[in-house]
Structures are given as C-alpha cells and as structure tokens.
Amino acid sequence: MRRPDDRDRRRDEDLVRGILDRTSGPACGRCLERLPALARDDLDPVDRALVQGHLEHCGACRAVAVVLGWLDSELPAMAEVDPGSGFTAAVLARTRRLPSRAAAAGNLTGGAGLMDRVGRWWEQRIQRPLFVWQAAYALTLVLVLLTAAPGAPLRGVPGQVLSTVQAGPGGVPMLGPVLAVADQGLAAGTGFLKQEVWGGIQGSLDRRCDRTATVRRALDRDLRGTWRGIRQGRPGHSLISLRSVGSDLGSFWRLWWRHDSIPRQPTPGRRPS
Amino acid sequence: MDQTELLNRCRQGDELAWEMLVRQQQGRVCAMIYGYLGDRDETLDVAQEIFVRLYRKLDQCTDAARFGPWLASIVRNACLDHLRRRKARPPRQDIPAAEMTSLASAGPTPEEQWYRTSRRRLVHRALQDLSEINREVILLKDIQGLPLEQVAEVLEVPVGTVKSRVSRARVELAQAIIALGGGPGGSGPAPATEAVS
Numbered sequence: 208m209r210r211p212d213d214r215d216r217r218r219d220e221d222l223v224r225g226i227l228d229r230t231s232g233p234a235c236g237r238c239l240e241r242l243p244a245l246a247r248d249d250l251d252p253v254d255r256a257l258v259q260g261h262l263e264h265c266g267a268c269r270a271v272a273v274v275l276g277w278l279d280s281e282l283p284a285m286a287e288v289d290p291g292s293g294f295t296a297a298v299l300a301r302t303r304r305l306p307s308r309a310a311a312a313g314n315l316t317g318g319a320g321l322m323d324r325v326g327r328w329w330e331q332r333i334q335r336p337l338f339v340w341q342a343a344y345a346l347t348l349v350l351v352l353l354t355a356a357p358g359a360p361l362r363g364v365p366g367q368v369l370s371t372v373q374a375g376p377g378g379v380p381m382l383g384p385v386l387a388v389a390d391q392g393l394a395a396g397t398g399f400l401k402q403e404v405w406g407g408i409q410g411s412l413d414r415r416c417d418r419t420a421t422v423r424r425a426l427d428r429d430l431r432g433t434w435r436g437i438r439q440g441r442p443g444h445s446l447i448s449l450r451s452v453g454s455d456l457g458s459f460w461r462l463w464w465r466h467d468s469i470p471r472q473p474t475p476g477r478r479p480s
Numbered sequence: 481m482d483q484t485e486l487l488n489r490c491r492q493g494d495e496l497a498w499e500m501l502v503r504q505q506q507g508r509v510c511a512m513i514y515g516y517l518g519d520r521d522e523t524l525d526v527a528q529e530i531f532v533r534l535y536r537k538l539d540q541c542t543d544a545a546r547f548g549p550w551l552a553s554i555v556r557n558a559c560l561d562h563l564r565r566r567k568a569r570p571p572r573q574d575i576p577a578a579e580m581t582s583l584a585s586a587g588p589t590p591e592e593q594w595y596r597t598s599r600r601r602l603v604h605r606a607l608q609d610l611s612e613i614n615r616e617v618i619l620l621k622d623i624q625g626l627p628l629e630q631v632a633e634v635l636e637v638p639v640g641t642v643k644s645r646v647s648r649a650r651v652e653l654a655q656a657i658i659a660l661g662g663g664p665g666g667s668g669p670a671p672a673t674e675a676v677s
Contacts, residue, residue, distance in 0.1 A: 274654035287507030
C-alpha cells in the first residue's frame with residue numbers, strides 16, 4: 208500500500224478547508240477557546256482529541272498552543288523584579304521626611320491619643336474647601352436656635368447687645384476707666400514705635416538720600432541728555448548719555464546699599480576718589 | 481514574620497518593620513508597575529510614589545489578609561493615573577518607527593539589562609499590545625497569582641467577567657507574542673517547552 212506523500216496530504220487539507228469554508232467556517236476560534244484548558248490538562252478526552260486533531264493540521268493554532276505552554280511557567284516567574292540596590296534606601300529617605308507614624312497615630316493612648324485623633328480629624332476637615340461655608344451655615348443655625356427661635360434660652364440678647372453698642376462706652380458701667388487705661392497704654396506703645404522703629408528707618412533713609420544726592424543729580428542730567436538726543440535725532444549723543452546713565456545707576460546702587468556702620472576709609476597710598 | 485504583626489509594627493511607626501515591608505513588597509510592586517507602564521525609569525519613579533502613598537495610608541488597611549489586593553489596587557490606580565498623564569503629555573521624541581528599530585538594536589538598553597531574559601522582555605512587549613482589561617487580568621491573575629475574587633475586587637468588575645476573560649486574555653497574549661516573532665517559527669526566542677501534548 209502506498210504511503211500518502213506531501214502532495215496527498217496537502218490535497219486532503221485543501222479539501223477539508225474547502226468543505227469547512229462552505230459549511231461551518233474555520234474551527235480555529237473554537238480551538239483557541241479550548242487551548243488554555245488543554246495547556247492546564249483540563250479538557251475531557253473527547254474535546255482533547257478534537258483539539259489535538261485540529262492542531263495537527265493548523266499551524267497557527269499550533270503556534271499559539273506552544274506559546275501558551277511556555278507562558279504557563281514564564282508568567283508566575285515574572286511576579287517580582289529587582290528594582291536595584293538603591294531603591295529601598297530611596298524610599299526610606301522619602302518616607303523619613305514625612306511626619307513620623309509613631310507621633311501621628313500609634314503610640315499615643317488614652318486622653319492624649321483621643322486628643323491626637325480629634326486633632327487629626329479636625330485638620331482633615333479644615334483642609335476641605337467647603338469647610339468655611341459649612342461652618343458658617345452651622346454657626347448661623349446655632350445662633351438662630353439660641354437667640355431667635357421661640358423659647359430660645361438667649362432670646363432678646365441680640366437686642367440688648369445692639370442697644371449697648373448704640374449707647375457707646377458710657378452705656379456700660381466701668382467700661383469708661385478701662386478704656387481710658389487702654390488708650391494710655393496704646394498711646395505709649397505707639398510713641399515708642401514711632402521713636403524707636405520709625406525713627407531708625409527715617410534716619411537711615413535720610414542718610415542714604417544725602418549720600419546719593421550727587422549721583423541722583425547726575426542721573427537726572429544724563430537721562431535728560433539721552434531723551435534730548437533721541438528727540439533731536441542724534442543717536443550717538445543718546446548712546447553716550449545712556450552709557451553715563453548706566454554708570455550712574457551702578458554708583459547709585461553701591462552708595463544706597465553701603466552699610467552705614469562701615470565708614471569708607473581711603474586706601475593708603477591711593478588718592479581717595 | 482507574620483504579616484499582621486509586621487503591619488501593626490509599621491502602623492506604630494517602627495522603622496525597621498517599614499523597611500522590611502518595603503523590601504518584601506518592592507519586587508512585586510515594581511513587576512506590576514512595569515507590566516502597566518513598560519518603562520524602567522517610570523516604573524522606579526511610580527514605585528517610590530506608591531510606597532510614599534502606602535506609608536500615608538497604612539492605617540486604612542486593617543485586615544492583613546486583605547493587604548495584597550489592597551496594595552494591588554493602590555498600584556493599579558497609580559499606574560492608570562500615570563498612563564492618563566502620559567497620554568496628556570506630548571511624546572518625548574518624534575523618531576520614525578524605522579529609526580527606533582535601529583536605535584533599539586544598536587546596543588543593550590537599561591531595560592534590556594534589567595530584564596535580561598529575552599523571553600520575558602517579549603512577554604512585556606506583548607502585554608503592551610493587549611487591551612487594558614486583558615492586560616490587567618494577566619498581570620493580576622497569571623503573573624501576581626491573585627485569586628479570581630480578588631482580581632475582580634481590584635478591577636471592580638464581576639467575578640464572572642474575570643473568569644471569562646482569563647482564557648481569552650492568555651490566547652490574546654500568545655497571539656501578540658507570535659506577532660512579535662516569538663512563536664515557534666519566529667525570529668524571537670525559541671520556546672523551552674515543546675508543543676502541548
């Protein structure tokens with residue numbers, strides 16, 4: 208009996224493909240669905256035989272089966288990668304800069320722990336953008352309930368407060384002498400501030416103005432010269448004046464910021480400029 | 481050391497315990513991030529951010545048994561955020577694909593040194609070609625080995641969806657690998673195990 212050669216096999220393949228094309232279509236989709244189960248050895252014998260039969264003749268599905276086979280061992284081995292020796296140190300350096308967990312939560316117990324937790328809760332609330340509106344709403348509600356609702360414990364108090372404010376300090380007993388003492392203290396404090404702080408600033412400004420007076424005059428002269436040059440259409444003249452302006456500005460800067468407490472001493476052997 | 485005890489120590493501010501937790505989880509976290517991003521430098525940056533986030537949020541995980549999926553959720557959210565930002569950014573360079581191939585073949589890149597096994601590199605490249613859900617299923621189920629329920633929890637989809645996706649995702653990955661030349665007849669790495677019997 209003659210063994211089927213390649214040509215026979217190819218003819219059979221073409222025949223099968225032709226029949227499938229005209230009937231159910233190619234069976235690759237069905238085979239691919241079952242390939243993972245085949246790789247896990249999770250197929251019943253009939254399905255197994257059918258899939259293996261298809262694999263014998265379909266190169267594309269056979270390639271997928273091969274790759275699925277090695278993926279089984281390869282994928283779990285990819286669960287971890289080594290990020291390098293410096294990674295842990297970098298993470299620890301970054302978390303070290305954060306607020307300590309021990310202080311933040313864990314080690315505080317009892318009243319201190321409770322206060323700490325309340326504090327953190329409050330901190331979280333206060334950071335929300337809506338907090339101001341919610342707090343204002345809640346405060347208004349509380350004030351209305353305390354002062355305006357029927358049977359409120361402080362009903363009538365706002366009216367009394369308003370009449371006291373309108374009557375001025377004389378309307379409140381003992382407030383006059385207290386305000387007088389406060390006025391005296393305020394006046395003394397303001398005088399001190401004027402004398403010590405503002406006096407110092409003013410003196411310093413005066414000294415700086417004095418020592419830069421010449422330069423400021425030169426600056427004014429050169430700026431006018433520059434402007435004149437521009438108006439008269441003499442760019443050369445403007446340029447020379449502009450250079451002088453730059454030099455004046457430099458001198459002004461140095462003189463203005465020179466420290467008052469260090470008087471300039473002429474350098475020995477050189478003529479003071 | 482018991483995971484519950486380790487987490488308790490970390491919550492109490494024990495720096496040694498925190499160091500151990502970082503060392504214990506860094507490989508897994510980096511592998512997950514690399515699966516999402518496919519870039520070594522970005523992986524290391526995002527991994528640091530994740531550990532800082534983990535440090536801050538450690539109080540939220542009260543059950544040590546849930547730590548794995550909880551951490552996976554943090555990693556996933558950080559990676560998706562990063563991918564969104566990356567999409568919004570203009571590309572770093574505008575090099576034609578052909579030139580990129582020649583640049584890639586000029587010498588080993590840091591990624592190639594990092595992932596020495598060419599087969600793993602191929603799998604990672606193929607992962608980037610998968611749909612988002614299929615890539616995540618492969619990363620969480622097949623690579624990280626999470627049970628179906630936990631994968632569903634992390635992905636916020638029904639368990640049935642994950643179950644139906646697992647096989648399809650694997651086949652899609654295998655086809656992507658073949659398309660990249662990693663199949664039995666391709667120019668990529670030769671398979672270690674031969675055809676499935």
